[in-house]
Each structure stands twice: as C-alpha cells, then as structure tokens.
Amino acid sequence: MQLNPQIESVEKHLIFSCPHCQSVFVTENQCESCGYQFKVDRLGEPYGNRSFFNMFSYQADPYYWLSPGRKSKDKAARSHYLRQLFFRLSKIFDYLFGEIEADLIKRKHFLFEAKEIINEFTIQGGDSQKILGLIKDQPAHGTYQAICGFVSNAGRQRPTQYSIFKKIWSWQALDVPWIRIFTKTLFVYVPVIISSVLLFNYLIVSH
Ligand SMILES: [Zn+2]
Incomplete structure (x- = not known):
C-alpha cells in the first residue's frame, strides 16, 4: 500500500490517513x-461549496465537509473538526503560496478565508504553531507576514457578548415576545399616546 505523497507533504506531522474519514x-x-x-x-471558488463559510450550510459539499462536529462535546468529533479546518487551510495555503495568481481579488478572498479559519481553529483549541509549520519554509513569501499576523491575532475577536440581551429581547412565551412588547409599549407607544393627548389638549381644549 502506498501512502499518499500529497497528504504526506501537507500534513507532515499528522498521521498519514484520509483527511476525510481518517482511514489509513x-x-x-x-x-x-x-x-x-x-x-x-x-480549493473550489471563493465562498463556494468548499469554503469554510459554507461548511455548515446546505450548500456545503458533502464529500468535502463530512459531518463537522463543532458543537459536539465528543472529543473525537471535535478533533475531526479541527483536522478538517486544518486541511482546508492547507489547501488555501497551497494556493496562496504555490500558485502565481494574477487575479488579486480572488487572492484577497482566499486570504480572508484563511484569516477566518485561523481564528476559528485557535478559538476551538487548535495549536497555531501547526499553522505556522505549514509555511515555515516560505518566510520570504509576500503572504507570510500576513499569515503570521492572523495567527498572532487569532482568538482575540471573541464572539460579542450581546447574546444574553438578544435572548431576553426575543424571549417568548405562548409565541408572544412579551419583553419586546412591554419595552416598546413603555418607551414608544405610551409616550406617543401621552404626547398626542397633550397636543390635543393644547390645540383643542385650551382654546
Ligand atoms: Zn476516506
């Protein structure tokens, strides 16, 4: 049995196995x-069915993204998820560091995807040194510094903490968003009614 040389070159420090199902x-x-x-x-197209952005969408290429386990508490599923992110990143690096691409817009899109993946990979507990390991032979490449910047900034942009307010705001009972209705009534409808009455009083009653 012959191990895949392409996988070997990309994932030097991982086990030589299928990036999709981990079979050897x-x-x-x-x-x-x-x-x-x-x-x-x-690689596919920017924002296409193989991009990280479509990983969880119905458009995702099912042969590319195999049941990613981001929310899973299962350790194996999570490490599978990290492997898939890492694999996708390595494909983007192949393009960014390997191809001579005249289409700078396309390049920019894939650079953006790389940034987002690096951020997610780090937040989810991936080892960012692994990412730098992929490009360690290319420090002179124009993209190298950008990637290093992404790696050192990764994980700093935590998801915003508005979620609790959002939850309260959209809390519903019996399919009615009570909090929203109450807040709007207090701050919008009541003042509007009061000022209308006052205005009516002023214009009609007092004259
Ligand atoms: Zn496989």
Whole structure:
C-alpha cells in the first residue's frame, strides 16, 4: 500500500490517513474506505461549496465537509473538526503560496478565508504553531507576514457578548415576545399616546 505523497507533504506531522474519514487504507489517488479523491482541485471558488463559510450550510459539499462536529462535546468529533479546518487551510495555503495568481481579488478572498479559519481553529483549541509549520519554509513569501499576523491575532475577536440581551429581547412565551412588547409599549407607544393627548389638549381644549 502506498501512502499518499500529497497528504504526506501537507500534513507532515499528522498521521498519514484520509483527511476525510481518517482511514489509513489509502492509495495514491483515493481513499479506499470512503472513495475520497486526492488528486482533484480541492480549493473550489471563493465562498463556494468548499469554503469554510459554507461548511455548515446546505450548500456545503458533502464529500468535502463530512459531518463537522463543532458543537459536539465528543472529543473525537471535535478533533475531526479541527483536522478538517486544518486541511482546508492547507489547501488555501497551497494556493496562496504555490500558485502565481494574477487575479488579486480572488487572492484577497482566499486570504480572508484563511484569516477566518485561523481564528476559528485557535478559538476551538487548535495549536497555531501547526499553522505556522505549514509555511515555515516560505518566510520570504509576500503572504507570510500576513499569515503570521492572523495567527498572532487569532482568538482575540471573541464572539460579542450581546447574546444574553438578544435572548431576553426575543424571549417568548405562548409565541408572544412579551419583553419586546412591554419595552416598546413603555418607551414608544405610551409616550406617543401621552404626547398626542397633550397636543390635543393644547390645540383643542385650551382654546
Ligand atoms: Zn476516506
């Protein structure tokens, strides 16, 4: 059995296995367990069905993103999720560091995706040194410093803490958002009615 040289070069420090199902039964071209093809373009289009942004959407390529376990408490599912993020990132790096691309807009989109993945990877407990390991041979490349910046800033932009207010705001009982109605009544409807009455009083009654 021959291990896939492409995977080997990309994931030097991981076990040589299918990036999709982790099976070790792989030939040069495909995984014998799940049929995943190794030698195809795996980058896709910016924001396409292989992009990180569509990972959880119905548009996601099911052969690319195999049941990512982000919310899962299961350790194996979470590490699988991290592996998929890492794999996607390595594909983007292949493009950013390997291709001579004249389309600067396209490049920018993939750079943005890399930034978002690096942030997510770090927040979810991935080792950012692994990311730098992927590009350690390319310090002279124009994109290198940008990636280093993403890595050192990753995880700082925590999700905003508005969620509790949002939850209260949209809290519902019997399908009625009481808090929202109460707040709007107090601050919008009541003042409007009071001022209308006062205005009416002023214009009609007192003259
Ligand atoms: Zn497989």
